[in-house]
Amino acid sequence: xxxxxxxxxxxxxxxxxxxxxxxxxxxxxxxxxxxxxxxxxxxxxxxxxxxxxxxxxxxxxxxxxxxxxxxxxxxxxxxxxxxxxxxxxxxxxxxxxxxxxxxxxxxxxxxxxxxxxxxxxxxxxxxxxxxxxxxxxxxxxxxxxxxxxxxxxxxxxxxxxxxxxxxxxxxxxxxxxxxxxxxxxxxxxxxxxxxxxxxxxxxxxxxxxxxxxxxxxxxxxxxxxxxxxxxxxxxxxxxxxxxxxxxxxxxxxxxxxxxxxxxxxxxxxxxxxxxxxxxxxxxxxxxxxxxxxxxxxxxxxxxxxxxxxxxxxxxxxxxxxxxxxxxxxxxxxxxxxxxxxxxxxxxxxxxxxxxxxxxxxxxxxxxxxxxxxxxxxxxxxxxxxxxxxxxxxxxxxxxxxxxxxxxxxxxxxxxxxxxxxxxxxxxxxxxxxxxxxxxxxxxxxxxxxxxxxxxxxxxxxxxxxxxxxxxxxxxxxx
Numbered sequence: 001x002x003x004x005x006x007x008x009x010x011x012x013x014x015x016x017x018x019x020x021x022x023x024x025x026x027x028x029x030x031x032x033x034x035x036x037x038x039x040x041x042x043x044x045x046x047x048x049x050x051x052x053x054x055x056x057x058x059x060x061x062x063x064x065x066x067x068x069x070x071x072x073x074x075x076x077x078x079x080x081x082x083x084x085x086x087x088x089x090x091x092x093x094x095x096x097x098x099x100x101x102x103x104x105x106x107x108x109x110x111x112x113x114x115x116x117x118x119x120x121x122x123x124x125x126x127x128x129x130x131x132x133x134x135x136x137x138x139x140x141x142x143x144x145x146x147x148x149x150x151x152x153x154x155x156x157x158x159x160x161x162x163x164x165x166x167x168x169x170x171x172x173x174x175x176x177x178x179x180x181x182x183x184x185x186x187x188x189x190x191x192x193x194x195x196x197x198x199x200x201x202x203x204x205x206x207x208x209x210x211x212x213x214x215x216x217x218x219x220x221x222x223x224x225x226x227x228x229x230x231x232x233x234x235x236x237x238x239x240x241x242x243x244x245x246x247x248x249x250x251x252x253x254x255x256x257x258x259x260x261x262x263x264x265x266x267x268x269x270x271x272x273x274x275x276x277x278x279x280x281x282x283x284x285x286x287x288x289x290x291x292x293x294x295x296x297x298x299x300x301x302x303x304x305x306x307x308x309x310x311x312x313x314x315x316x317x318x319x320x321x322x323x324x325x326x327x328x329x330x331x332x333x334x335x336x337x338x339x340x341x342x343x344x345x346x347x348x349x350x351x352x353x354x355x356x357x358x359x360x361x362x363x364x365x366x367x368x369x370x371x372x373x374x375x376x377x378x379x380x381x382x383x384x385x386x387x388x389x390x391x392x393x394x395x396x397x398x399x400x401x402x403x404x405x406x407x408x409x410x411x412x413x414x415x416x417x418x419x420x421x422x423x424x425x426x427x428x429x430x431x432x433x434x435x436x437x438x439x440x441x442x443x444x445x446x447x448x449x450x451x452x453x454x455x456x457x458x459x460x461x462x463x464x465x466x467x468x469x470x471x472x473x474x475x476x477x478x
Contacts, residue, residue: 013039034078041088061470064196071324076474092105102202113127117301136434186380223363244265325430326391329429383430
């Protein structure tokens with residue numbers, strides 16, 4: 001910290017400096033608000049290269065945070081034992097003159113990207129929610145609104161190039177055709193064991209006038225059946241029209257007696273077909289509240305502007321603590337019921353919603369069609385070519401004093417869910433890294449030969465294990 005403060009006085013924040021608290025609390029998840037020895041906010045790859053070499057020479061622990069994608073306290077953050085690298089000054093947003101490439105630094109959130117590209121009639125295959133950071137999503141693979149047509153955000157050359165600071169301080173431009181082709185492959189979902197990315201060059205795609213609905217359905221036992229059937233039908237057959245995307249979420253909050261069934265419906269086009277991917281969401285047995293299922297024109301930028309304030313200081317989503325966990329299953333109604341019924345039965349029984357301040361729980365059935373899987377080939381993940389769900393369990397609460405009880409709930413409910421799914425052979429091996437919880441074995445779901453290849457790449461570019469041992473946060477291949 002002393003060396004960084006001497007050389008970069010205006011970019012290094014000690015605990016008593018103005019700006020330290022703002023940098024530490026920039027992560028959307030309050031459990032990630034650690035107390036680093038100092039925060040360093042480089043302005044370019046050269047600054048970061050100097051810092052990496054300094055950390056290596058002094059054996060200093062460090063972490064680097066983009067937007068803090070994972071709600072795991074130490075995934076991209078560190079306490080007083082080390083230095084926190086902030087991406088707040090690495091804010092590159094630039095569309096190439098030929099409109100084919102969008103260059104993005106690790107500092108912007110996806111909302112910044114949406115708003116920058118507003119009016120261009122172009123988009124990139126990136127995050128879905130405005131506060132989500134760019135690097136975490138892309139280095140973990142990345143689910144997008146457009147994954148139904150294009151697969152994971154990191155697959156099929158959609159990331160044209162990475163600018164990366166390597167363990168020896170080298171600043172490398174990494175492409176599939178460069179001498180770093182093996183590193184390029186590893187960065188497409190291999191997480192953060194290989195280097196620090198200071199720029200992503202993403203391929204652009206045409207974006208029509210998007211239609212969107214934030215549909216909420218009348219809570220009832222009949223709604224559950226119709227809703228789960230609609231989500232399943234979309235997962236099995238919705239890829240017949242890859243312009244369509246859904247984000248189905250089922251919520252539980254204080255004073256609930258039945259869950260709340262909701263789904264984003266997004267169509268990349270000016271007119272959605274009357275029959276087709278969303279038709280089962282308009283079932284008469286699942287009436288939408290307040291016409292919320294009606295598709296309306298809403299750009300990604302306008303959606304970002306509408307949602308962003310909730311995650312800023314003073315917003316209802318700011319300062320909460322969070323946990324994710326992913327449950328991978330085959331796309332069957334039986335698997336959906338096991339996860340749904342077990343999760344909400346235990347929530348009813350333990351009444352956490354009315355005992356824990358700030359409590360909110362949800363299940364998000366990430367819909368992975370066969371087409372999605374086919375367009376995700378060639379990455380380290382290479383999951384099965386079958387329709388499946390990556391169910392995201394999500395918890396939010398206010399106080400650190402309740403961390404233990406929330407942890408116990410996750411352990412208890414998932415022990416029950418896993419036992420039932422395994423017994424009925426309804427699990428799938430791939431654990432989506434970006435939604436995984438601490439302790440989940442994400443690499444177990446990767447092919448053994450791919451894990452071995454990732455380790456070889458790590459050993460080639462980081463033989464001293466700088467980004468494994470000195471930067472311990474996140475899911476490491478070692």
